[in-house]
Amino acid sequence: MSVRDSEQSRVNAKQATAMGPLAIVCGGGAFPAAVADAVRRRGREVILFALRGFADAASIQQYPHQWIYLGAVGRVIRLMKQKGCRDVMFVGAVYRPRLRDIRLDWTTIRWMPAYIRVARHGDDQLLSNIAMLFGNMGMRVRGIQEVAPELLIPVGALGRHRPSAAEEAEIMLGRRALQALGPLDVGQAAVVVGGRVVAVEAAEGTAAMLARVAEIKRSGRVIAAARAGVLVKAPKPGQDRRIDLPAIGVDTVKQAAAAGLAGIAVEAGGTIAADANALVRAADEAGLFLLGFEPDAETIR
Amino acid sequence: MSVRDSEQSRVNAKQATAMGPLAIVCGGGAFPAAVADAVRRRGREVILFALRGFADAASIQQYPHQWIYLGAVGRVIRLMKQKGCRDVMFVGAVYRPRLRDIRLDWTTIRWMPAYIRVARHGDDQLLSNIAMLFGNMGMRVRGIQEVAPELLIPVGALGRHRPSAAEEAEIMLGRRALQALGPLDVGQAAVVVGGRVVAVEAAEGTAAMLARVAEIKRSGRVIAAARAGVLVKAPKPGQDRRIDLPAIGVDTVKQAAAAGLAGIAVEAGGTIAADANALVRAADEAGLFLLGFEPDAETIR
Numbered sequence: 001m002s003v004r005d006s007e008q009s010r011v012n013a014k015q016a017t018a019m020g021p022l023a024i025v026c027g028g029g030a031f032p033a034a035v036a037d038a039v040r041r042r043g044r045e046v047i048l049f050a051l052r053g054f055a056d057a058a059s060i061q062q063y064p065h066q067w068i069y070l071g072a073v074g075r076v077i078r079l080m081k082q083k084g085c086r087d088v089m090f091v092g093a094v095y096r097p098r099l100r101d102i103r104l105d106w107t108t109i110r111w112m113p114a115y116i117r118v119a120r121h122g123d124d125q126l127l128s129n130i131a132m133l134f135g136n137m138g139m140r141v142r143g144i145q146e147v148a149p150e151l152l153i154p155v156g157a158l159g160r161h162r163p164s165a166a167e168e169a170e171i172m173l174g175r176r177a178l179q180a181l182g183p184l185d186v187g188q189a190a191v192v193v194g195g196r197v198v199a200v201e202a203a204e205g206t207a208a209m210l211a212r213v214a215e216i217k218r219s220g221r222v223i224a225a226a227r228a229g230v231l232v233k234a235p236k237p238g239q240d241r242r243i244d245l246p247a248i249g250v251d252t253v254k255q256a257a258a259a260g261l262a263g264i265a266v267e268a269g270g271t272i273a274a275d276a277n278a279l280v281r282a283a284d285e286a287g288l289f290l291l292g293f294e295p296d297a298e299t300i301r
Numbered sequence: 302m303s304v305r306d307s308e309q310s311r312v313n314a315k316q317a318t319a320m321g322p323l324a325i326v327c328g329g330g331a332f333p334a335a336v337a338d339a340v341r342r343r344g345r346e347v348i349l350f351a352l353r354g355f356a357d358a359a360s361i362q363q364y365p366h367q368w369i370y371l372g373a374v375g376r377v378i379r380l381m382k383q384k385g386c387r388d389v390m391f392v393g394a395v396y397r398p399r400l401r402d403i404r405l406d407w408t409t410i411r412w413m414p415a416y417i418r419v420a421r422h423g424d425d426q427l428l429s430n431i432a433m434l435f436g437n438m439g440m441r442v443r444g445i446q447e448v449a450p451e452l453l454i455p456v457g458a459l460g461r462h463r464p465s466a467a468e469e470a471e472i473m474l475g476r477r478a479l480q481a482l483g484p485l486d487v488g489q490a491a492v493v494v495g496g497r498v499v500a501v502e503a504a505e506g507t508a509a510m511l512a513r514v515a516e517i518k519r520s521g522r523v524i525a526a527a528r529a530g531v532l533v534k535a536p537k538p539g540q541d542r543r544i545d546l547p548a549i550g551v552d553t554v555k556q557a558a559a560a561g562l563a564g565i566a567v568e569a570g571g572t573i574a575a576d577a578n579a580l581v582r583a584a585d586e587a588g589l590f591l592l593g594f595e596p597d598a599e600t601i602r
Contacts, residue, residue: 173485176485180484180485181481181498181501184474185498186478186501190503193504197503197504198504199505200482202491202498202499202500202501203500204499204500204516204517208513212505212509212513215505
């Protein structure tokens with residue numbers, strides 16, 4: 001760390017203390033802990049509000065934390081304010097909640113019609129509507145861009161491998177597919193093989209889509225070299241970028257390799273990785289390129 | 302049959318004889334036989350050119366037929382002309398051919414670069430490019446619209462059940478998803494559940510997509526009533542409508558029912574059914590609506 005970085009870090013730490021601890025509402029997966037670590041490295045305290053039924057107990061208990069119920073929004077906001085939190089962020093997967101993990105309180109019940117309507121639509125709308133509810137109750141909803149931007153994938157090739165010109169064209173085709181579907185609130189990911197969109201992700205998730213691509217290749221419905229094609233991920237156009245950004249990890253690399261793809265391209269600044277070093281290592285080992293593309297660029301580079 | 306229908310039928314039969322037999326290049330599945338039967342009912346002879354590795358031997362042998370290889374286009378066209386065929390149509394599924402089922406001849410080899418390029422892209426482009434090759438060699442490529450229009454799904458509700466207003470909105474959303482992806486040559490089908498596009502078909506086929514929807518519902522990633530949502534199918538905008546129109550059958554109804562859907566909506570005049578009576582019976586029994594929508598209508602009705 002240079003002197004200047006170190007000074008900057010102290011300034012950040014001072015500012016951070018003035019802002020109070022960051023409340024992190026934690027769903028499942030490795031991202032809540034990764035965000036908590038990143039925020040602490042910047043000198044700000046965190047309090048994890050772990051969603052029963054979703055958050056991973058083993059990693060949560062390494063931080064100051066409270067267990068909460070998804071339906072008890074009023075109680076949770078009071079608790080956050082008591083602890084001096086003004087800023088809240090939402091991290092991690094929240095799928096269909098089991099009823100016993102919800103425990104509605106009156107604040108939530110007053111919002112029930114909207115809550116139920118959005119709850120039927122799956123995880124991203126559920127989270128962004130709960131976030132809106134927190135915003136209306138006086139909390140400031142923060143995105144990963146604001147509190148831990150180092151978890152975002154940067155522009156350029158991250159590992160040792162590079163896409164070919166043909167693969168760059170495939171990346172553009174995948175991006176066009178995602179853009180076309182965006183207005184319909186579908187699709188954070190697609191797979192292009194042999195110049196053709198062979199899979200589009202809707203509600204099934206990236207892992208299921210990649211398993212399908214592996215199966216499609218095995219069955220011979222798509223003919224391709226042993227290592228060909230690309231996974232493309234990007235936020236939906238117009239989505240709330242504080243909530244539910246697309247994510248990639250070592251698992252994604254393994255699944256893409258199992259599907260016989262040549263690489264992964266994601267929107268730079270709009271895709272998160274809990275552990276970028278491990279991600280790059282996995283991509284290098286698997287022989288996959290790993291590329292962050294600029295959101296608005298007409299070409300890959 | 303009324304007197305007028307009967308006269309019309311005799312006129313058709315006379316015209317049909319003058320046109321010579323229809324050559325039907327047969328891929329897999331039940332459609333080649335259904336088309337052959339429909340054409341014969343109109344009084345025209347057929348000769349089936351059965352693709353080795355794809356066509357179903359048991360049904361093919363009930364008609365005048367020749368076994369052919371996918372790669373022997375020159376030989377096949379000479380054979381067709383010898384038999385007095387000027388009109389040819391392509392029916393049935395052709396996926397990745399095994400090399401031993403191809404048997405290239407010189408006509409095809411002259412076309413090899415284009416042939417290989419399209420063969421990599423999957424069944425519909427493969428077939429439409431082979432069709433183009435036949436057209437260039439003096440054959441007239443016919444579509445199901447011209448030779449057996451009664452196999453096309455008509456406008457309106459076909460069975461006993463009707464979509465609700467909410468389901469009509471879901472059909473419109475599914476159609477918009479297909480239209481959005483059309484320019485990218487993706488998607489003859491999508492599934493909408495709870496007002497949300499939950500699955501988009503690319504290379505995997507409708508059966509695989511419906512199996513995925515069943516799985517998504519089971520896993521709780523999508524919350525819906527036991528019987529909710531719709532399968533929407535339509536030709537890709539701009540596709541060659543003589544080749545590879547989307548198809549539905551009793552299997553599709555069973556798969557849609559297993560996925561817990563409330564119904565199926567397809568583009569009228571642009572979707573084929575080998576046995577519409579069996580299809581309607583299956584839909585009625587399964588409690589699914591079955592709707593043909595007008596291609597350009599802004600609403601369902």
